[in-house]
Amino acid sequence: MYWSEKWRVPIIIQAMTRNRFYAIRGCLAQDRPQALCVDEMIIPFSGRCHMRQYCPNKPNPVGLKVFVLASPQGIVCDMVVYQGDTTFPHLISQGFGLGKLPFCI
Structure with a gap:
């Protein structure tokens, strides 16, 4: 959404490309604990x-x-x-x- 032509957010686009964001996002996933x-x-x-x-x-x-x-x-x-x-x-x-x-x- 941040990288689309219609909803472009300049500060996010300047900081990171969409492909880099998706590559990093996969490494940040954590399993939810049993007790919440x-x-x-x-x-x-x-x-x-x-x-x-x-x-x-x-x-x-x-x-x-x-x-x-x-x-x-x-x-x-x-x-x-x-x-x-x-x-x-x-x-x-x-x-x-x-x-x-x-x-x-």
Whole structure:
């Protein structure tokens, strides 16, 4: 996507070619551990964004709320940005709510 004519991102194109990126990316793959943790975190952000959340009980109360899949060592394996009701529409429409999330990741 970064190297396509329509969506070209100059800073990425100048740093690395597409073929070099794909060659390096294959070496960075890691197996997911058996024990994983699902948690939420706030990425501090005070700019204008419709996804910005306010959570008063967090150390950084204003920012982007993210659901994180992490290893016991704290390495983030995957993340999903919370976007309100549109974050997990297939689960919410079935009546499960967000409580079903840990079983589906």
